[in-house]
Amino acid sequence: MATDAVPAPRTPLSRERVLRAAVGLADEHGLRALTMRRLAEELGAEAMSLYYHVAKKEDVLDGIVDAVAQEINEAVADIAAPDWKTAVRRRILAAREVFLRHRWAPALFETRSSTSLAVLRYYDALVGLMRQGGFSYDLVHHSLHALGSRALGFNQELFDPAESGGGDIPADLADQLPHLVSMLSGIAHDDPDSTLGWCDDQAEFEFGLDLVLDGLDRLREQA
Incomplete structure (x- = not known):
């Protein structure tokens, strides 16, 4: 006697899920596609049910910063090297690999008003590595300012030509900006x-990155 198939139980919602x-939605469609309604559709749930786990969209954005940062911490956890500069370089490049998997993340990291734990x-681990390498806390502080966002694995752009339609200098300005035109070409x-x-x-x-690290190594030796 045939019996009706019992549907598989739905995985309950959780903050982690x-x-x-x-993160998956942003990876596939970009950060602009990340809305509470779209997220609910992705999860097969009602939009209102998400608010039991995330207070609002800003909470989601803070949460995915945490998620990417935790992924970075896991990626760098087992990195070892014979000297501070190699260790720091490897950690930063490993962090960059995570950002290359989540290309929307650098822009989001720059907009957060609260800092993820x-x-x-x-x-904290980066500071510890530099201290073990012979840096004073004062020089570590200067170093983090010099590295800027490179410490996390990405460069802050001075400007984004995509916002103005491309990287070309407008023809009517080209004769006033000869060096920029030559560089961009x-x-x-x-x-x-x-x-x-x-x-x-x-x-x-x-x-x-190498320019900064080489310069910091010279300062460390002089201290």
Whole structure:
């Protein structure tokens, strides 16, 4: 005698599940696609039911910053190196690999008014590495300012030409900006998979990172 199939029980909602779905939605469609309604559809739930787990969209955004930062901490946890500079470089490049999986995340990290505990733990470990390498706390403080967002694995763009329709200088301004025109016509970013912004590709990132780390190493030796 045939029996009706019993439907599989639905996985209950939780804050972790909501945030995991939010990260996946942002990965696939970009941060602008992340709305409470779209998130509820992704989870097969009513939008109002999300509010039992996340207070509002800002809570979701803070939560996915935490989630990405925790992913970074897991990625760097087992990194070892014979000296401070190699260790710091490897940690920063490992963090960058996480951002390359979540390309929307750098812009979000820059907008948060509250600092994630997971981000603070990342920085705490970075400070510890530099202290073990012979840096004073004062020099570590200067170093973090010099590294800026590079410490987390991405460059802050000075400007975004995409907002004005591209990286080309308008023709009516070209004769007033000859050096910028020459520079922009000569640069190329050939590996889009390593790029987090207009001038934030892997080669540019590592160039700037190594300049800063080499300079900091000289200061450490002089201290």
